[in-house]
Amino acid sequence: MKRATRGLKTAVAATFAGIALLIGVPAAHADTGSASAQAGGLHTTAVKSAVWGQLHSGDCQQDNGTIVLRPDGTGTFSATTLTYKTHTGDVWHTTLTFFTTGGTRLFARGQFNSPRMNDGNPPPKYFWSADFTYDSGLYSAVDIFKTRQSYSC
Structure with a gap:
């Protein structure tokens, strides 16, 4: 098992979880085919949002993990996930920091x-959101591109 740190390209043996970091570049300039995550940028002045590219954990995959923060203290995480090798119901787990x-x-x-996938x-493909x-009061302090997604499947 290994831990993948997206953006930092670090691997640590003996863990199942991954950590993905966003990179603070506009989506048009992001490297969408590498191990780096892509940043979606600010969509409006009232909402902060960013998008990870493709992430992998075991035989599972996450596409376009998206975080949205609103100044009213609400947020949404959404993603499309899938599994390549299970009939017993894999589950993708995500924590955002x-x-x-x-x-x-x-x-x-x-x-x-x-x-369950x-x-x-x-x-x-399973689309879901939370x-x-x-x-x-923390909205203005959040740098959306520094958000870390810890994940496992």
């Missing part, structure tokens, strides 16, 4: 869980 630009940890949310040929709340 939010930071300031300087790297100070502000808060974490999750664990968010996908629906089975494989197929081709494997079915809503959460946070202290709205």
Whole structure:
């Protein structure tokens, strides 16, 4: 088992979980085919959002994991997940940790869980989302591109 740190390209033996970091570049300039995550940028002045590219854990895959933070203290995580080799119902697990630009940890949310997934040929894709709340006073301090996604399947 190994831990994958997306963006930092670090691997640590003997764990199942991965950690993905967003990179603070516009989506048009992001490297969408590498181990780095891509940042979706700010969509409006009232909402902060960013998108990870493709992430892998074991025989599972996450596509377009998206976080949205609103200034009213609400947020949403959504993703499409699939599994390549199971008939027993894999589940993708995600926890999000939010930071300031300087790297100070502000808060974490999750664990968010996908629906139970089975494989197929081709494997079915499972879209899912999870809503959460946070202290709205922290909205301006959050650097959305520093958000860490810890995940396992």
